[in-house]
Amino acid sequence: MSSVKFIGAGPGDPELITVKGQKAVQQADVIIYAGSLVPVAVIEDRKPDATVFNSATMDLGGIIEVIKDAHAKGLKVARVHTGDPSIYGSIREQMEELDLLGITYEVIPGVSSFLASAAALKREFTVPGISQTVICTRMEGRTPVPELEQIEKLAAHKTSMCIFLTVQMIDVLIDKLLIHYAPSTPIAIVQRASWPDQKIVQGTLVTICDLVKDAKISKTAMIMVGDFLGSTYENSLLYAKHFTHEYREGK
Numbered sequence: 001m002s003s004v005k006f007i008g009a010g011p012g013d014p015e016l017i018t019v020k021g022q023k024a025v026q027q028a029d030v031i032i033y034a035g036s037l038v039p040v041a042v043i044e045d046r047k048p049d050a051t052v053f054n055s056a057t058m059d060l061g062g063i064i065e066v067i068k069d070a071h072a073k074g075l076k077v078a079r080v081h082t083g084d085p086s087i088y089g090s091i092r093e094q095m096e097e098l099d100l101l102g103i104t105y106e107v108i109p110g111v112s113s114f115l116a117s118a119a120a121l122k123r124e125f126t127v128p129g130i131s132q133t134v135i136c137t138r139m140e141g142r143t144p145v146p147e148l149e150q151i152e153k154l155a156a157h158k159t160s161m162c163i164f165l166t167v168q169m170i171d172v173l174i175d176k177l178l179i180h181y182a183p184s185t186p187i188a189i190v191q192r193a194s195w196p197d198q199k200i201v202q203g204t205l206v207t208i209c210d211l212v213k214d215a216k217i218s219k220t221a222m223i224m225v226g227d228f229l230g231s232t233y234e235n236s237l238l239y240a241k242h243f244t245h246e247y248r249e250g251k
Helices: 019-027 060-072 092-101 113-121 151-157 167-177 208-214
Strands: 004-008 030-033 051-054 077-081 105-108 134-138 160-164 186-191 199-204 221-225
Touching (some): 004 092, 113 186
Parallel strands (some): 004 077, 004 105
């Protein structure tokens, strides 16, 4: 059993961490959590004597050194990331460092903010007749984006899109989206999805920039665009009376 666990803590609501993730936190002797994005409430069930580090103030070398030291002492480590660690979690470099050190680890998935945002809006990304594909991406900022993944190229598919880490560049983003999406395409911004101070702004590609500025949203927000946010779609065949499948005969 691995003594180091990378944990997806969920989007913010402490009840949205998985049961498995919560147990790992409760059993950990050392906790390294992304304090700039993960609320302290997520790790409140820790052992009274657990040592806590906030990775917001640490670099990669410092994080690995803490894990290495804890492992050498036979201690259990919980490395707590926001959302799901496989999406913009920067865990690969951490795992590869542990591989070099011969330290085994486990990854426990979590609820990503793009999923929490859909829940906040009470919308489904994959509605029949509208979209059966979800693109999760970000616009280029300090972190570069591969040429084939430029927003205007992804937008050509007109799928349901979830755009991370980009709300501070909303004006530039909208210009790129309008190359392919119609001006009337619905768009929604969810800031701090599932947190007590969650904020939702909805509009179209034409109106959203002013709405975002009026709401003073400049970070920690999910941008969702596509006709899945609208009211027109086709019902799924899954529950149609005439549809036959392994568990039900059509009528």
